[in-house]
Amino acid sequence: MSVQTFDQFALAESFKKALSEVGITEPTEIQAKAIPLLLTQNHIDFHGQAQTGTGKTLAFGLPLLQNINQNNSNPQALVVAPTRELVLQICESLTKAARYTSISIVPIYGGVSIERQIRDLRHGAQIIVGTPGRLNDHLRRKTLVLKELVTLVLDEADIMLDMGFRQEIDEILHFTPKNRNIWLFSATVKQGIEDIKTEHMTDPVVVRSSKQQTTTSNTKQYYCMVPSKLRLTALCRFIDQADDFYGVIFCQTKVLASEVAETLSKRGYSVSALHGDMDQNMRNAVIAKFRAKEFKILVATDVAARGIDVSGLTHVVNYSLPEDQESYVHRIGRTGRAGKEGTAITFIGRSETRRMQQLARRFSADIKPLEVPRIEQIVESRTQQAAQYLATLTEEREIMAMDSVETLKLAIRKLDEGQLAIACTRLLVDKFLKGYECEQDINFGTPTDITRSSSGDDKQEIMLHIGSEDGVTRQDIVHYCKVDGLDQRVIERIRVINKRSFIVVPARVAPSLVEQLKERKLLGKKVRVTTVAGDPDASHHRSSERRGSNAYLGRSRDFPPRNRSDRDRERRRY
Numbered sequence: 016m017s018v019q020t021f022d023q024f025a026l027a028e029s030f031k032k033a034l035s036e037v038g039i040t041e042p043t044e045i046q047a048k049a050i051p052l053l054l055t056q057n058h059i060d061f062h063g064q065a066q067t068g069t070g071k072t073l074a075f076g077l078p079l080l081q082n083i084n085q086n087n088s089n090p091q092a093l094v095v096a097p098t099r100e101l102v103l104q105i106c107e108s109l110t111k112a113a114r115y116t117s118i119s120i121v122p123i124y125g126g127v128s129i130e131r132q133i134r135d136l137r138h139g140a141q142i143i144v145g146t147p148g149r150l151n152d153h154l155r156r157k158t159l160v161l162k163e164l165v166t167l168v169l170d171e172a173d174i175m176l177d178m179g180f181r182q183e184i185d186e187i188l189h190f191t192p193k194n195r196n197i198w199l200f201s202a203t204v205k206q207g208i209e210d211i212k213t214e215h216m217t218d219p220v221v222v223r224s225s226k227q228q229t230t231t232s233n234t235k236q237y238y239c240m241v242p243s244k245l246r247l248t249a250l251c252r253f254i255d256q257a258d259d260f261y262g263v264i265f266c267q268t269k270v271l272a273s274e275v276a277e278t279l280s281k282r283g284y285s286v287s288a289l290h291g292d293m294d295q296n297m298r299n300a301v302i303a304k305f306r307a308k309e310f311k312i313l314v315a316t317d318v319a320a321r322g323i324d325v326s327g328l329t330h331v332v333n334y335s336l337p338e339d340q341e342s343y344v345h346r347i348g349r350t351g352r353a354g355k356e357g358t359a360i361t362f363i364g365r366s367e368t369r370r371m372q373q374l375a376r377r378f379s380a381d382i383k384p385l386e387v388p389r390i391e392q393i394v395e396s397r398t399q400q401a402a403q404y405l406a407t408l409t410e411e412r413e414i415m416a417m418d419s420v421e422t423l424k425l426a427i428r429k430l431d432e433g434q435l436a437i438a439c440t441r442l443l444v445d446k447f448l449k450g451y452e453c454e455q456d457i458n459f460g461t462p463t464d465i466t467r468s469s470s471g472d473d474k475q476e477i478m479l480h481i482g483s484e485d486g487v488t489r490q491d492i493v494h495y496c497k498v499d500g501l502d503q504r505v506i507e508r509i510r511v512i513n514k515r516s517f518i519v520v521p522a523r524v525a526p527s528l529v530e531q532l533k534e535r536k537l538l539g540k541k542v543r544v545t546t547v548a549g550d551p552d553a554s555h556h557r558s559s560e561r562r563g564s565n566a567y568l569g570r571s572r573d574f575p576p577r578n579r580s581d582r583d584r585e586r587r588r589y
Contacts, residue, residue, distance in 0.1 A: 066348065092168070
């Protein structure tokens with residue numbers, strides 16, 4: 016019998032009661048698969064693969080809480096997460112579930128006083144949730160000792176690796192007992208994830224949530240072709256057309272996020288930015304005000320917004336395509352939650368149609384083309400909003416009794432009917448249509464439907480992270496690609512360079528080929544296999560013009576920084 020409610024888990028009644036009081040009664044797929052395993056086995060190394068918004072926190076959090084010895088005040092569980100915001104979100108979820116227990120949960124992250132954290136640790140911390148850098152600070156100072164640690168959780172491990180935290184993760188593992196459990200959660204399975212499993216985990220049990228949960232059915236997804244120089248104008252039009260816009264605008268860099276937020280503010284929008292240059296207190300204040308709807312538009316970078324959970328968002332706008340496909344899912348997962356509908360809009364250039372097709376195919380997502388609203392559409396929408404607002408003003412209700420208000424009343428009574436209509440209209444235009452009175456419409460163009468433009472001739476380039484320096488030849492690649500269901504004649508091109516090899520196949524067969532290649536060995540070892548964004552023919556043409564160069568011009572978007580200086584540069588972008 017499938018699990019339908021949390022009552023069917025072997026959980027303590029205190030946790031069931033706490034969940035019921037906050038309205039959590041039915042487990043998600045990853046929770047239904049993971050919780051029974053993590054509850055019933057004393058020692059288990061575990062890998063859960065699931066996207067953001069699928070309930071990962073409670074999937075590991077409930078077994079973690081259940082396994083705590085409440086009579087022992089020493090650290091028994093450590094959760095490592097990539098960002099401060101995600102740390103706070105995890106702590107909030109665990110605290111709600113543990114409200115009828117005495118379990119102590121302590122957040123540890125940078126940007127705030129380390130002395131206060133030391134005091135919190137001394138007072139007793141049974142579960143610690145933290146970011147890699149600050150955790151290592153405490154471990155080196157010996158203000159955090161993990162000799163009684165039972166379980167280590169690596170949440171969003173793939174994101175931590177992308178952010179360059181592999182060295183910090185290894186250092187944390189060095190401080191943990193050898194017999195501890197490792198519960199690893201990630202949205203993707205990149206080579207770094209496999210390395211952690213091979214080097215630090217024993218016979219890990221792997222559980223995956225179904226692909227249907229990678230994008231939410233409650234979110235309507237659109238893409239819009241807009242040149243970079245017109246994107247701010249397009250953004251304003253989408254905001255203005257919405258009845259009550261409450262959303263996040265995602266930008267690639269902290270500089271762009273600041274610029275977009277500043278320009279929107281100058282145009283009269285209620286907006287704030289969130290990025291890595293802000294200290295933690297400021298970031299916490301921004302998030303708190305956004306949750307309280309003190310402003311309705313948040314412009315953020317991916318890393319700064321990782322882990323933010325704000326209910327009721329109506330929109331997510333990707334100011335540009337994210338650099339990797341997983342980030343797209345993380346972004347749009349901010350809206351369309353708790354049964355409510357949401358809208359996700361992605362701005363792209365004309366050369367990015369193929370990337371949009373690949374993204375839609377990978378996640379089986381229905382991403383429809385959308386035109387930028389025209390002036391007359393916005394005017395019509397805003398006029399209706401103005402009429403509704405006017406109706407609320409004419410309702411019978413008390414007006415504050417002040418001399419200045421009485422003066423206004425006298426001034427209004429002196430106006431005849433025509434003058435009153437003109438005055439009222441001007442006020443409503445200033446409030447709802449300011450900026451559109453004299454604006455000329457712009458031809459943004461009509462986007463092509465990617466579902467119809469996708470043909471059997473589309474190609475996909477696959478990259479193998481191995482090359483001639485490793486002894487690989489073209490014939491080795493041919494043999495490596497002999498997988499079930501693949502007609503060898505569909506392979507259009509094979510290239511082998513110093514440290515990489517490339518295979519071009521029809522896009523329709525690429526996903527299956529990539530998955531099968533990941534399970535095979537080339538020259539006796541597993542190989543990292545990724546897809547390459549962009550036009551394979553253009554990439555081949557450019558590389559052929561640079562003979563003798565080892566540079567790979569079509570580098571995978573999700574290739575991690577290779578050394579500390581690269582990693583530091585990557586962090587500064589956010």
